[in-house]
Amino acid sequence: MDFKSEWKKLSLIAAVFLACFFLPIGAARFDNAITESLHLVKWYAREHVLLCLIPAFFIAGAISVFVSQASVMKYLGARANKVLAYGVASVSGSILAVCSCTVLPLFAGIYKMGAGLGPATAFLYSGPAINVLAIILTARILGLELGIARAVGAIVFSIVIGLSMHLIYRKEEIDKNKAQMAMPEPQVGRPLWKNAIYFASMVGILVFANWARSGDVRAVFLCCPGGLSMYKVEGTLLNSGTEEIKILDTKGQTISVSRDLLQGMEDTPKKNLYEKIYRSKWILVFALLAAFGVMLYMWFTKNEIFEWFTASWEYAKQILPLLLFGVLIAGFLLGRPGREGIIPAEWINQAVGGNSIRANLFASVAGAFMYFATLTEVPILQGLIGAGMGKGPALALLLAGPALSLPNMLVIRSVMGTQKTVVFVTLVIVMATISGILFGAFWG
DSSP states (O other): OOHHHHHHHHHHHHHHHHHHHTOOTTOHHHHHHHHHHHHHHHHHIIIIIIIIIHHHHHHHHHHHHHSOHHHHHHHHSTTSOHHHHHHHHHHHHHHHOOOTTTHHHHHHHHHHTTOOHHHHHHHHHHHHHOOHHHHHHHHHHHOHHHHHHHHHHHHHHHHHHHHHHHHHTHHHHHHHHHHHHTSOOOOOOSOHHHHHHHHHHHHHHHHHHTOOOOSOEEEEEEEOSSSOEEEEEEEEEEEEOSSEEEEEETTSOEEEEEGGGEEEEEEOOOOSHHHHHHHTHHHHHHHHHHHHHHHHHHHOOHHHHHHHHHHHHHHHHHHHHHHHHHHHHHHHHHOSTTSOOSSOHHHHHHHTBBSOHHHHHHHHHHHHHSOOOTTTHHHHHHHHHHTTBOHHHHHHHHHHTTTOOHHHHHHHHHHHOHHHHHHHHHHHHHHHHHHHHHHHHHHO
């Protein structure tokens, strides 16, 4: 009998038993944290799985089946032209404008197909970080300086992080490239233009299905706690039900108001191209789906379609359970926007006040572990700034938060290993902290 192994098992059983024995059920904060974790995972399942992750899984599966390894290596491989490789990685990521979880299947797809570690991690960072709409919203709501700093910082980060990962693991990348050079050139069974249109239709479905409304929602309510009075709420309309409406206000708080007390609501979206696309997004999605179906029928064999579904399912099995588990833990620790988890919000507010090194580091670490859906970081930060957060920590959170999250880290680890994940996360946190300190020193 291996006594050392048995002692490890006994220690694990004892630890689980003690955790169960002292489980603080009944304590208000613990019970609320459990509720918040379930609310967040429910919201994530409703808002992100069907419209974000499923299209991303199919795109990742298609990359692994229909894109030749030679093509990936030509533009993103270890020996590809560095300007071209990092340009393609950052531009393609910014065009998709996905959240830190939706980018993961796409990152896994290009990395497993032979993309260099540098360009692959540049793409991994740029997808959620270089979001044009989020940068514009940051400049409009949080100030022009923060908006410009976020844009410049995100672009520089994607390139510097990618180059740093390449240099740190240069020997491994060289060995990987030598092994790839020995592989035979795959036969091309379909013209490039057909594959391009096929992928464009899937990317279009992903982008337009998640197209959010631009402009603010301004609502004026009639409320009567001790007499009639009117107050105005500005923010984003979350839900317009038959009995009540919910708005995420500019401080990150969720406001629910009964329609019986509703005096009037003025929705003032901007009459621009972005808003026109939002109004017709489902027409665009169904048109792309129809075109996609025609392409599948005319250009692909049953065997190819089966291989594509199989590859997509493999990515779903690998990524989705880790994401949902990570969202559950993130909800337990930090709650939803405007709500508290097991960690009191006042601790966070106090920790990010001013522009000290500690405040910037805490903002970077907290942002890295929190989960931000696309654009939600702006109203959350507005509330934190109103509570005393410095401009430096605000920038640090903007540069680390949207690109990373606890669910994101769990999946990255399953794709490229623990060590590379730790290095990638550390680079983001350190660079975000330094950027916040410098920004706070000059513009704080």
